[in-house]
Amino acid sequence: MDSEQTASKRDFHDVSHGVSRGDFRWDGVAHMPYKQDGSAPFKDISRQVLFKEPDMGCELRYFEMDAGGYSTLEQHQHAHAVMILRGRGECLLGNEVVTVKPFDLVTIPAWTWHQFRAAQHEPLGFLCMVNQERDRPRLPNEQELAALKSVPAVARFLAE
Numbered sequence: 001m002d003s004e005q006t007a008s009k010r011d012f013h014d015v016s017h018g019v020s021r022g023d024f025r026w027d028g029v030a031h032m033p034y035k036q037d038g039s040a041p042f043k044d045i046s047r048q049v050l051f052k053e054p055d056m057g058c059e060l061r062y063f064e065m066d067a068g069g070y071s072t073l074e075q076h077q078h079a080h081a082v083m084i085l086r087g088r089g090e091c092l093l094g095n096e097v098v099t100v101k102p103f104d105l106v107t108i109p110a111w112t113w114h115q116f117r118a119a120q121h122e123p124l125g126f127l128c129m130v131n132q133e134r135d136r137p138r139l140p141n142e143q144e145l146a147a148l149k150s151v152p153a154v155a156r157f158l159a160e
Ligand code: MN
Pocket: 074, 076, 080, 114, 137
C-alpha cells in the first residue's frame, strides 16, 4: 500500500490512540446523553462510540446509566456482546433477570427481549459490540409485555 492510500484511509479514523481521561471518558470520543422526554422508554443513559471503523463489520460502544437509570426494553434481529465495566445492576434477558457486575459477559441473541437497569445507588457501565449494519429495535406491544410480566422475576424487574 503506498503512502497516499494510507493517508487517505487514516482520514476515516477519528481516533488512532484514544487516550482515556479517566472516569469512563475518552479524548476524541463524543459523549452522547440520550434525550428523554416524559414518554422515553429509557432513563439517564449515555452512549460513547469507541470504535467504528470503515473496514470492520462491527462497532464497540460504551453505555452508562446513572444510578436508577435503565435502557430501552427492546428486541431486534442483530445480536449484542456485552461486557460490564463498572457498577452494579440487573439485565433482563428473555424470560430471565440476571445480576451483573464488572467483567461479567452477557450475550444477547437475535430477537431476545433485553433491558439493562443500574442499581439504585450505583451507576452501570458496559461495553457493547454490535454489527455496524443492523435492523431497528422494536418495543413490546401490550400482549408481549403481558407475556413478559407473567414471569414473576420479570414482573418485579419491570415494575422497578
Ligand atoms: Mn439492543
